Amino acid sequence: MQAEIISIGDELLIGQTINTNAGWIGEQLNKEGIRIHRSTSIADSKKDILQALFEAEKRADLILITGGLGPTKDDITKISLCEYFDTKLVLKEEVLFRIEEMFADRGIQLLEAHKGQAEMPESCIVIPNYRGTASGMWFERNGVVFISMPGVPYEMEHLMENILLDKIRKHFKRPAILHRTILTVGVGESFIAQKIEAWEDSLAAHQIVLAYLPSPGMVKLRMSSYDVNDKETVEKIMAIKEAELHELIGEHIYGFEKDTLQGVVGELLRQNMATLTTAESCTGGFVAHLITSTPGCSDYFQGGFVTYAEEQKAGTLGVDSALIKKHSVLSKEVAEAMAVGARNKMNTTWAVSTTGVAGPTGGTDEIPVGTIWIGIAGPNGVRSFKMKFGKRRDINILLAANTALNLLRKEILS
Amino acid sequence: MQAEIISIGDELLIGQTINTNAGWIGEQLNKEGIRIHRSTSIADSKKDILQALFEAEKRADLILITGGLGPTKDDITKISLCEYFDTKLVLKEEVLFRIEEMFADRGIQLLEAHKGQAEMPESCIVIPNYRGTASGMWFERNGVVFISMPGVPYEMEHLMENILLDKIRKHFKRPAILHRTILTVGVGESFIAQKIEAWEDSLAAHQIVLAYLPSPGMVKLRMSSYDVNDKETVEKIMAIKEAELHELIGEHIYGFEKDTLQGVVGELLRQNMATLTTAESCTGGFVAHLITSTPGCSDYFQGGFVTYAEEQKAGTLGVDSALIKKHSVLSKEVAEAMAVGARNKMNTTWAVSTTGVAGPTGGTDEIPVGTIWIGIAGPNGVRSFKMKFGKRRDINILLAANTALNLLRKEILS
Numbered sequence: 001m002q003a004e005i006i007s008i009g010d011e012l013l014i015g016q017t018i019n020t021n022a023g024w025i026g027e028q029l030n031k032e033g034i035r036i037h038r039s040t041s042i043a044d045s046k047k048d049i050l051q052a053l054f055e056a057e058k059r060a061d062l063i064l065i066t067g068g069l070g071p072t073k074d075d076i077t078k079i080s081l082c083e084y085f086d087t088k089l090v091l092k093e094e095v096l097f098r099i100e101e102m103f104a105d106r107g108i109q110l111l112e113a114h115k116g117q118a119e120m121p122e123s124c125i126v127i128p129n130y131r132g133t134a135s136g137m138w139f140e141r142n143g144v145v146f147i148s149m150p151g152v153p154y155e156m157e158h159l160m161e162n163i164l165l166d167k168i169r170k171h172f173k174r175p176a177i178l179h180r181t182i183l184t185v186g187v188g189e190s191f192i193a194q195k196i197e198a199w200e201d202s203l204a205a206h207q208i209v210l211a212y213l214p215s216p217g218m219v220k221l222r223m224s225s226y227d228v229n230d231k232e233t234v235e236k237i238m239a240i241k242e243a244e245l246h247e248l249i250g251e252h253i254y255g256f257e258k259d260t261l262q263g264v265v266g267e268l269l270r271q272n273m274a275t276l277t278t279a280e281s282c283t284g285g286f287v288a289h290l291i292t293s294t295p296g297c298s299d300y301f302q303g304g305f306v307t308y309a310e311e312q313k314a315g316t317l318g319v320d321s322a323l324i325k326k327h328s329v330l331s332k333e334v335a336e337a338m339a340v341g342a343r344n345k346m347n348t349t350w351a352v353s354t355t356g357v358a359g360p361t362g363g364t365d366e367i368p369v370g371t372i373w374i375g376i377a378g379p380n381g382v383r384s385f386k387m388k389f390g391k392r393r394d395i396n397i398l399l400a401a402n403t404a405l406n407l408l409r410k411e412i413l414s
Numbered sequence: 415m416q417a418e419i420i421s422i423g424d425e426l427l428i429g430q431t432i433n434t435n436a437g438w439i440g441e442q443l444n445k446e447g448i449r450i451h452r453s454t455s456i457a458d459s460k461k462d463i464l465q466a467l468f469e470a471e472k473r474a475d476l477i478l479i480t481g482g483l484g485p486t487k488d489d490i491t492k493i494s495l496c497e498y499f500d501t502k503l504v505l506k507e508e509v510l511f512r513i514e515e516m517f518a519d520r521g522i523q524l525l526e527a528h529k530g531q532a533e534m535p536e537s538c539i540v541i542p543n544y545r546g547t548a549s550g551m552w553f554e555r556n557g558v559v560f561i562s563m564p565g566v567p568y569e570m571e572h573l574m575e576n577i578l579l580d581k582i583r584k585h586f587k588r589p590a591i592l593h594r595t596i597l598t599v600g601v602g603e604s605f606i607a608q609k610i611e612a613w614e615d616s617l618a619a620h621q622i623v624l625a626y627l628p629s630p631g632m633v634k635l636r637m638s639s640y641d642v643n644d645k646e647t648v649e650k651i652m653a654i655k656e657a658e659l660h661e662l663i664g665e666h667i668y669g670f671e672k673d674t675l676q677g678v679v680g681e682l683l684r685q686n687m688a689t690l691t692t693a694e695s696c697t698g699g700f701v702a703h704l705i706t707s708t709p710g711c712s713d714y715f716q717g718g719f720v721t722y723a724e725e726q727k728a729g730t731l732g733v734d735s736a737l738i739k740k741h742s743v744l745s746k747e748v749a750e751a752m753a754v755g756a757r758n759k760m761n762t763t764w765a766v767s768t769t770g771v772a773g774p775t776g777g778t779d780e781i782p783v784g785t786i787w788i789g790i791a792g793p794n795g796v797r798s799f800k801m802k803f804g805k806r807r808d809i810n811i812l813l814a815a816n817t818a819l820n821l822l823r824k825e826i827l828s
Contacts, residue, residue, distance in 0.1 A: 292699060
């Protein structure tokens with residue numbers, strides 16, 4: 001079975017709006033065992049809409065269309081669909097009634113433009129929208145299903161979740177798709193690929209395919225099995241394969257599916273009834289930001305320090321000025337003293353510190369841009385780690401913060 | 415002229431990764447006078463890649479391809495391009511040299527998989543990538559240009575900004591386009607649209623079009639003039655129109671083009687030889703992170719405090735415990751005391767503080783989720799501001815941080 005998405009809207013093509021609908025729809029259908037084979041964004045142009053529909057119909061069994069259903073003149077999806085399906089707009093009383101009710105509810109006066117929203121293609125099944133004036137449409141022709149939905153994510157998601165996913169499920173009785181995503185940190189995709197080469201090759205015999213999804217400092221590994229009939233067996237095989245992967249690269253695996261590194265670290269702290277503070281120089285508050293992006297972090301996060309200026313490392317964290325003078329702020333010794341200082345100040349179980357040259361300037365021959373020390377102070381003393389990243393400030397901050405969280409994770413576990 | 419984007423990657427179709435590349439490329443090309451007519455996402459499948467290329471070639475003059483260039487087995491864009499252009503992979507010494515250098519720089523050992531990244535289609539022009547191992551490629555056939563780039567945004571953007579945009583500009587010799595982008599903060603697009611309605615209408619007579627580019631808490635206003643022959647005249651008119659805009663909404667304008675709010679605030683501090691510290695609760699370090707994302711911020715940023723736990727507001731910042739008990743940490747009084755405390759601790763000209771309920775839970779009837787106080791302490795005392803945002807934690811943190819920076823900007827200016 002082939003499914004496609006057509007997203008309609010000038011704003012998607014000029015970068016004014018990022019198309020989050022396509023990914024969301026893909027994720028939902030994927031869970032139903034329906035794989036999106038192609039996703040196309042086009043302009044609010046009748047010619048482009050008709051051409052995209054014509055091409056998609058030749059390839060696909062299910063075509064999901066979003067956008068271009070508003071009351072303004074630039075929205076032409078509905079009249080384009082009428083032309084494509086050789087039908088005409090007719091006033092649908094039940095749609096008008098729903099729109100009138102919605103406006104009465106909000107105490108807003110109904111405009112003429114809104115009444116036009118109750119005119120629908122005669123040959124479609126109307127999919128009611130209780131969150132806006134643009135109804136959804138379901139067309140069938142030669143065994144192909146066409147679904148048109150509004151582009152506003154909150155309205156589109158409502159139509160999908162409440163009506164369409166169920167209707168699609170009943171119409172196409174699909175074999176399931178199974179995915180399992182394993183999250184790694186601290187090593188590159190080439191390193192992983194080499195370590196797991198034989199394991200990766202072994203997946204083919206089970207009709208499992210592997211995808212590497214890299215981002216700075218992290219790699220997601222996704223196993224996928226399509227056209228699954230015996231769900232239980234495939235789940236068992238994936239569990240075995242996952243256990244094998246742990247044998248190979250377990251120390252680099254921090255979580256699964258939608259886990260975040262900061263969420264995993266937070267959960268470890270919570271389980272251990274431990275608390276955390278941060279002492280950041282080059283990461284400038286980004287480690288604290290990552291930790292506090294997880295709801296409920298007040299269970300373990302006391303707070304932190306950003307000691308950007310040299311005098312604050314001494315004044316605020318109590319790092320010995322003589323130590324700074326002897327080793328400079330860019331040193332193992334100061335990273336460790338910062339972590340110890342912060343841990344004492346906030347009286348926590350753990351403390352993480354960073355100091356280094358984030359760049360783009362400020363490096364020397366001995367300490368080039370991208371050199372960053374990370375300190376971890378805990379119940380068993382303090383350790384530090386020297387990192388060598390690249391030249392980009394934003395990436396260095398991101399890499400240093402993720403590395404700090406990962407080192408903390410390992411220290412807690414060990 | 416017709417341009418298309420083809421984004422390759424299973425992860426885009428199942429919603430694991432949102433395709434931000436297509437929008438970014440569309441925005442850049444739009445500035446060059448090139449409009450994207452279609453953007454297609456397809457799977458890592460040779461059949462799909464070849465079909466998409468074949469179809470696009472019939473329609474477009476320029477085809478931009480991203481993704482599928484990694485060193486792992488699931489990445490098959492390069493071999494698909496070889497088949498499409500009837501060419502073969504050859505080892506390019508200069509690419510190997512660049513990759514070896516990059517690895518030597520980072521002190522990482524080169525793996526066999528990385529060497530494969532130096533094998534490129536014989537008939538392409540290689541576009542060097544200094545941020546990763548996947549080089550870009552430029553092909554031409556029957557007057558159509560095909561450009562293949564890595565899918566990692568920061569590598570793709572690097573290739574576009576440093577090499578490809580210039581190369582595309584020279585190849586297609588498009589009539590000039592002039593843009594001027596004015597950056598506003600703190601008001602919504604409907605508010606601005608109403609305030610500048612007559613001004614906006616006046617642009618048409620000069621063939622200038624206006625785009626509203628909203629993001630949380632901010633709106634960019636971009637004036638564009640296409641097919642410009644007399645550059646000097648259009649620049650003069652845009653300068654006049656910009657001055658008129660200042661008359662209308664000047665207090666909300668913080669900068670132009672690629673300015674950032676934190677960069678503008680930093681420059682104000684530098685000019686005034688002033689220093690800054692932060693005292694964050696609900697923003698959890700994000701204000702400090704924004705400030706330290708600007709290179710050279712050590713000229714004015716001393717550092718900051720993240721006092722997430724109640725006891726740290728008292729212990730670390732010296733906020734009077736009786737004050738906290740009387741008003742709770744969610745109060746104007748505590749926001750002000752936090753700013754004053756941080757300013758005293760780090761002995762700076764200015765201090766910014768935040769306290770509130772970022773969400774998604776933790777609200778009450780009196781203080782619902784999204785209620786946030788911002789304190790600004792400076793040479794003339796301390797002020798505070800109560801904000802009411804929505805229910806989403808990440809958006810609330812972003813809005814609170816930007817609002818804090820904007821309030822600081824206004825206080826420094828006044």
